[in-house]
Amino acid sequence: MRSVYDSTQVRAAEARLKEFTAPGELMQRAAYGLANECLNELHSRRGGVYGARAALLVGPGGNGGDALYSGVWLLRRGIAVHALLVGVKSYPGAREAFVRAGGTVGAISDADAATAVSRADLVIDGIAGLGSSRSVELPDSVAEAIATTDALVCAVDLPSGVNGDTGQAYDGAIHADMTATFGAWKPAQVLAPARRLCGDVRFVDIGLGPHLTDPRIDVLDYADIAAIWPGPSYDSHKYSTGVVGVIAGSAQYPGAAVMCVGGAIRSKPGMVRYVGAPDAIERIVAAWPAAVGATSIDDAGRTNAWVIGPGMGTDDAARSVVRSSLSLDVPVIYDADALTILSGDVDRLRERQAPTVLTPHSGEFARLFGEVGDDPVESVKAATRRTGCVVLLKGPSTIVAAPGGRVLVNETGSSKLATAGTGDVLSGIIGAALAAGLPAQIAAAAGAYVHGALADQHDGPLIAPDLIDELPAFMARLQA
Ligand SMILES: NC(=O)C1=CN([C@@H]2O[C@H](COP(=O)(O)OP(=O)(O)OC[C@H]3O[C@@H](n4cnc5c(N)ncnc54)[C@H](O)[C@@H]3O)[C@@H](O)[C@H]2O)[C@@H](O)CC1
Ligand SMILES: Nc1ncnc2c1ncn2[C@@H]1O[C@H](COP(=O)(O)OP(=O)(O)O)[C@@H](O)[C@H]1O
Numbered sequence: 007m008r009s010v011y012d013s014t015q016v017r018a019a020e021a022r023l024k025e026f027t028a029p030g031e032l033m034q035r036a037a038y039g040l041a042n043e044c045l046n047e048l049h050s051r052r053g054g055v056y057g058a059r060a061a062l063l064v065g066p067g068g069n070g071g072d073a074l075y076s077g078v079w080l081l082r083r084g085i086a087v088h089a090l091l092v093g094v095k096s097y098p099g100a101r102e103a104f105v106r107a108g109g110t111v112g113a114i115s116d117a118d119a120a121t122a123v124s125r126a127d128l129v130i131d132g133i134a135g136l137g138s139s140r141s142v143e144l145p146d147s148v149a150e151a152i153a154t155t156d157a158l159v160c161a162v163d164l165p166s167g168v169n170g171d172t173g174q175a176y177d178g179a180i181h182a183d184m185t186a187t188f189g190a191w192k193p194a195q196v197l198a199p200a201r202r203l204c205g206d207v208r209f210v211d212i213g214l215g216p217h218l219t220d221p222r223i224d225v226l227d228y229a230d231i232a233a234i235w236p237g238p239s240y241d242s243h244k245y246s247t248g249v250v251g252v253i254a255g256s257a258q259y260p261g262a263a264v265m266c267v268g269g270a271i272r273s274k275p276g277m278v279r280y281v282g283a284p285d286a287i288e289r290i291v292a293a294w295p296a297a298v299g300a301t302s303i304d305d306a307g308r309t310n311a312w313v314i315g316p317g318m319g320t321d322d323a324a325r326s327v328v329r330s331s332l333s334l335d336v337p338v339i340y341d342a343d344a345l346t347i348l349s350g351d352v353d354r355l356r357e358r359q360a361p362t363v364l365t366p367h368s369g370e371f372a373r374l375f376g377e378v379g380d381d382p383v384e385s386v387k388a389a390t391r392r393t394g395c396v397v398l399l400k401g402p403s404t405i406v407a408a409p410g411g412r413v414l415v416n417e418t419g420s421s422k423l424a425t426a427g428t429g430d431v432l433s434g435i436i437g438a439a440l441a442a443g444l445p446a447q448i449a450a451a452a453g454a455y456v457h458g459a460l461a462d463q464h465d466g467p468l469i470a471p472d473l474i475d476e477l478p479a480f481m482a483r484l485q486a
């Protein structure tokens with residue numbers, strides 16, 4: 007598990023650590039770590055670093071200070087380093103130290119600034135880090151040179167022009183190949199759209215660890231999923247590993263039910279029950295002979311968790327099923343059309359006694375709670391406070407919040423998943439995890455991890471049923 011801390015937490019931890027360290031020590035640790043990451047990467051790209059050129063983009067604050075002091079280390083390794091000041095100020099003492107070590111300094115507005123960038127093998131973005139909260143305004147020629155260079159572009163702490171806490175990217179934000187993050191992972195390094203601008207994130211330890219508590223976000227990794235994903239024990243039977251109920255599909259969207267049941271059944275619960283009209287049951291059993299049909303929730307028999315919504319439509323019959331399901335005393339995941347149905351009735355979700363998971367994409371989220379704002383984590387947390395439910399917001403970074411709990415962000419998957427029906431598979435997978443007894447937020451986040459990993463594992467173009475086909479191999483590896 008990777009813990010992520012916001013700028014207030016990082017600044018507070020830095021302030022505490024500074025009580026035990028010499029003045030300027032933390033910046034030296036950061037600058038040395040940054041230089042090392044750049045040297046290693048440059049070495050593997052060019053086969054050596056001597057004789058290379060570097061351009062530093064230097065802002066007025068601590069971020070620019072890190073860039074200038076890292077320049078001192080680069081100069082000592084035989085790299086020619088030119089600093090371009092963005093503005094008139096620079097971090098006290100850093101510019102002098104850089105010049106003493108042999109660095110040259112110009113202004114970003116100099117006529118030859120763009121040439122310095124395009125001739126560089128390494129561009130270090132030290133315009134702003136934790137203090138970045140607005141667009142980056144560089145001369146067009148320099149912005150163009152940064153955007154088109156083949157050089158290694160390394161961001162100091164965060165790419166300039168991204169909001170470190172929310173993951174928002176402002177105009178002109180720098181697109182880095184690599185980011186050296188100091189002391190902690192920051193929200194922008196795991197949240198869309200900023201995380202894409204970070205490139206490969208390298209952790210530089212500056213000793214903040216003992217001073218950081220209560221992360222803002224956690225990111226589950228493969229080892230976490232392997233440890234928590236339920237598997238059978240020697241004395242398991244079909245009722246002990248969880249029974250999933252699925253209500254999905256309609257005459258208009260029959261495939262949604264097939265994919266949702268497939269996602270559930272291939273995640274290996276003890277049993278999957280499908281509730282629908284007789285012709286729908288026939289279709290499901292033709293696709294998944296191991297599924298068990300019933301025509302109503304009441305007739306379905308023992309079920310540990312329900313998945314309700316994919317492709318079920320929003321007609322009166324669907325509305326009545328969703329409303330009556332609110333009183334089910336087992337975990338329920340509401341997805342797709344069920345979310346649309348509930349959007350008129352959001353506050354009724356509070357009536358639910360058993361755990362509830364909502365899995366909206368941003369359009370469904372807007373219908374339920376209003377548009378996702380500039381701070382998506384805050385938007386999702388507000389939705390959990392309002393409903394008392396676990397809310398999983400889908401998208402290029404999936405955010406899972408629970409009432410009173412920590413926020414989980416999923417990093418697996420990619421835009422390969424932007425194809426119809428992948429969400430139906432996801433809700434089936436989460437349903438299996440819920441039925442096996444995982445706590446609702448963990449089930450949702452672990453389901454999102456598995457779902458994304460299936461896409462990552464799949465070679466070539468992906469359609470939703472491919473995810474189901476990838477499940478057995480993934481589960482076999484996970485449980486090995
Ligand atoms: N506080 C500490 O103990 C440490 C801080 N470190 C570095 O210091 C950074 C934080 O320093 P600061 O608080 O000075 O903040 P920053 O240097 O990140 O940014 C603040 C300054 O940049 C300007 N700025 C913001 N956005 C800009 C833009 N788009 N274009 C031009 N200028 C812009 C602001 O007006 C302000 O003057 C960290 O991200 C990290 O790089 C590290 O040296 C580690 C230790
Ligand atoms: N650009 C993207 N990057 C990563 N994941 C994505 C992207 N677009 C969609 N996804 C994922 O694909 C799935 C789509 O679900 P959804 O929108 O409900 O589709 P459908 O209703 O067609 O099944 C979600 O898990 C979502 O997180």
Ligand SMILES: [K+]
Nearest residue numbers: 131134164166
């Ligand atoms: K930066």
